[in-house]
Amino acid sequence: MSNPAQKIWLHRFAVLTALATLGLVGMGGLVTSHGVGMAVPDWPTSYGYNMFALPISTWFTGGVFHEHTHRLWASWVGVLVVALTRWLGGSKSRLPLIVTGLAEIIAGLLLLRLGADWKGAGHFLSGIGSVVLLAGILWVKHEPATRPLPALGWWAFALVQLQGLLGGLRVVLDAQVVASVRLGTALGIFHGCLGQIFLVLLCVIALLTSRWWQVGVQALACSADTLKRELQPSAPLRRLMLATTILIFLQLIIAATMRHQHAGLAIPDFPLAYGKLWPDASTEAVARYNAQRLEIGGENPITSFQIILQMAHRGMAVLILVGVAACAWKAKSSSNARPHPGPLPRERENGSSVLARFTMFWLALVFVQIGLGAWTIWSNKAADVATAHVLVGALSLVTGALASIICFARFTGNTETRVADFSNATPLREVSI
């Protein structure tokens, strides 16, 4: 892809898709926070209507608003991701898209013939297939983006479809139990966690399509090996960054498990837990807690497991705070050790100075997140506060993932050709660290 204007628009489109996905995560958070995941009992139809033809009066009724808006928003994100896949893959993506689209349409039509139980899945598949087919047929030709962006586009393409399917199955299989596990709960947790991974992937695409990344990082690729080694963040910082990001993801899995139990607050106070540093989680104590709870939303009774899970969530938060603070401190120290030689255009900045700013932002996010966590408890899990907690958690994961990618950028390989694509590409000695 040699046209600079096209690159800029590709990046802007990737940012738009990532922002739309962040909004979708927030909308999904609102659905769970309000406890209205089953407010529309059917899927992919809504109250028997085609999803896009639901009367506005029904759409704007109670929890239907959150659930149906989440579905429509997800459809919009799906279209954006198909377009992004096509754009990243260039003309080479046309044939795979056409084949995939046709296969999905045929599979959808076959499902429709299987009977009423498969009607929803049939419409879903054939609908997606039509969008994919149109993207393959109608989109204008252009060159593919540099590696690994086309592959990342295909991953996003696969994930968005899987997410849509999981979201739907979470509704239609809600009451099914397999091996003592309620599918609605299991699929809800998986849907929530995969949504976070999907958001990270789109943010990575946005980062890799940015001018800052392509000019700065790839210019470094042309440098001498000795200087590259010197410019790379230290190995302990890289490892710490990755480990902390993984901790955040584990924390999000714990959080998703807590939220999808639909049991409200397992521990109603903070910073103590039932007035103690470690709460009594015996059967008698849990029975007493349940008797004392006044759950307006008719939440399910809490269990010992949920109490321990919330304590693990609190403990993990402390670990994450320590990890992110250590990253910020190390990145700042590293940046101070390599003074900035002078003002340069932003896109030519690289390495530790950017990392230092990134990690400071990360630390600020974690502080906000801990504050929101406390507020979620003090507000008795008010839906808007709990959803803000979900959103900032997602941003913390994204920040950690992007910082890790910057950290682990090896700056190796022959990228001179790609660097030459950029009229503003500079040799390494002009790049500030």
Next chain:
Amino acid sequence: MKLNSLTIIAAALAAGLTSAVAGNITGKVTLKGTPPAEKEITQLKDDANCGKMHTEPVKTRFYVVGAGGELADTVVMLKGISGKSTGASATPLIVDQKGCEYSPYVGAVQTGQSIVIKNSDPVLHNVHTQPTVAGNEELNKAQMAGGADLTFNFGKAENFLKFKCDVHPWMFSYVTVCDHPYFAVTGKDGTFTIKDVPAGEYTIVALHRKAAAAGMEQKVTVTAEGAKADFTLEVK
């Protein structure tokens, strides 16, 4: 021979009378202690459709208690009886959705007895049953404004089977399913009457969602004159 016939007839009548001897169990459930204050359901107030159906604040109904401690919404039933359900021929329990609230909040039926859910509201609801006992089916059905009544029934005994509306997530009703007809739900005066209980000794249990979720039991002997069983539950 004539004597023998009379003896047999007399014995048969006596046996019939014995099995037909039945009485009512009456009693009162009282709450000891001060329950926590009920909370205003702010979600209902803030809802564009439901909020305008009420002029007074709508509160939760965890403890419906009279001035003298009379406790409503307590299910009182005989324990240890099974396979005596006459639910198939029993009058259905009517549960209405009015003002974005379920009424009654607590009810009881027999296995196989119909539960008819009405929608008297000008807005749609979804009726989502959430049983916890295997064999009772979880269902989630839409019910539009002015829509037809929905009928449910359950084959297994279960305490406080939850009916909820996901569209309006503060709406709940709890229906206890018994495998026999010997149960009652206390009214606002805390009293109950279990009718036509065959004479004999029984264990009777009182269940309240908050004050006695596991149940409070006592022994009761039913004669032709009936029996009395009062309960005093405590705030946990």
